[in-house]
Amino acid sequence: MNKSIYPVKYHIMRMSTVFSLVFPKNKRILFLVRLFTPHIGGVETHVSKLTEQALLDGNTVRIITSQYDPILPYKSRFLLAGNPHLPTDNLFIYRIPNVPLNDSKISITQKVYLRIHVWWWMVRHIFLFLRADIVHIHDIFWWYWPIKIIFPWKKVYVTFHGFEVGSMPTQKAKRVRKLITFFSTGTVAIGAWIAKWYGTKSAIVLYGASDCKVSSARKRSSSILSAVFIGRLEDDTGILAYIDAIKKQKNIQLSIYGEGKYKEKIIRETKKSKNIVYEGVTTDVCTALQQADIACVSSYLSIADALALNIPVIAYATDELKKDYLCSHPAHGSFTIVESKNELESVLKNWKISKKKRKVVSAQNWVKKNTWKYIYLQYKKVWGFS
Structure with a gap:
């Protein structure tokens, strides 16, 4: 120029x-x-x-x-x-x-x-x-x-x-x-x-x-509910409470993904159980959750993945801090928070998939924004x- x-x-x-x-x-x-x-x-x-x-x-x-x-x-x-x-x-x-x-x-x-x-x-x-x-x-x-x-x-x-x-x-x-x-x-x-x-x-x-997308190939069994746990196998995730509660439910199958101090104990217990399976570690959370009817998760990212897939969540609050952690989530009204083994057993025993599905739908605006x-x-x- x-x-x-x-x-x-x-x-x-x-x-x-x-x-x-x-x-x-x-x-x-x-x-x-x-x-x-x-x-x-x-x-x-x-x-x-x-x-x-x-x-x-x-x-x-x-x-x-x-x-x-x-x-x-x-x-x-x-x-x-x-x-x-x-x-x-x-x-x-x-x-x-x-x-x-x-x-x-x-x-x-x-x-x-x-x-x-x-x-x-x-x-x-x-x-x-x-x-x-x-x-x-x-x-x-x-x-x-x-x-x-x-x-x-x-x-x-x-x-x-x-x-x-x-x-x-x-x-x-x-x-x-x-x-x-x-x-x-x-x-x-x-x-x-x-x-x-x-x-x-x-x-x-x-x-x-979450990057998870709902798959059109999802299938549901009318008799057996599929539950998935994803997270650390530690006290604060409530893994032992989930196992104890689901053991008593004949119509729920639990798949466990994760590692932690309870890994060996869980492997031993799942060998004796007919409705609980330890799957190891997964790098594809979306696929692991895709076919689930219930997501037994209590971390923000796993909750976001489950909500994005329209899967009802049961989050276990092991103490007051974890309760505040879960209740402070903007979409906490869209998933179920339990604070004891008895409450968890009661929720699973009276589980109504259609009612829980309607609850999850209310979180979709949050999922789309975040x-x-x-x-x-x-x-x-x-x-x-x-």
Whole structure:
């Protein structure tokens, strides 16, 4: 362009080019998450779906996670299934070696070594933080402390996903959450219950989403009801209560998917049972739920999957915290919450599939609104760009 003929237009275009270089539309996003795919879990799914949406939006994503299994590569790309058009050239996963799968069972000496090891890894990879426009941490803020000390002015965001399994929040846990909130630019809470139990307020409260679609090939048996449990085989999911209650029901078949401390016990019990089967672990929750008449689930993502498939949900509240967790869900009126084994047995004994189906239908507006794209747009609001 001849700048002598079009001086104003020339300078506007020049300034536009400079502005786009200084403030690029596409961002470089860095996620920190303790476990990531191929490990299976709610946080892993949440970050995976969020990454997928960020890539579709034209951003570059880097993920720092743990190399919990030595077979996993230190650095790799991740091809997100079902989306062949994703720009995976813009995605890299960095794994911190020698990080145990469960760090709650190691000694104090090992915990001290683990912290030094992780912090030193962060310092050696400080270039990842320097290049990032957005740093977002999913629960494990302690990984980030060295970077926070070196660059106290750098913006950092946090998502609080859950609670300490097996116990009520301690005063120490509450103080840590408040400290993290203080040092964060913005926070996201997975559930409104977090504000009550930890005393922290977040900019955005989310409950997850689902990609499940109802299949036209679904078939139902008029005599035997099919129930599916998906989740961790731990106390807080109510798995033992589901098993005890369904054992007494001759017209219900229970399929169990998951892992946890009760895995071996459940395998032994299911060998003796005619109506309870342990299926192992599944990476395809939608398919596992597709043919179910009842979803025995109590996590936000599994509840969202069941509601998306129009499957009635029975969620077991093992304590007051879990009750608040379930009751704070915007669609909690569309599923059944039980608080004891006797109540669970009574609900199953008097189960009316048509009545429960009508209850699930009322959640469809919530399901349609809460897509993973919607979740990503909420994150963009927290980050301050749209």
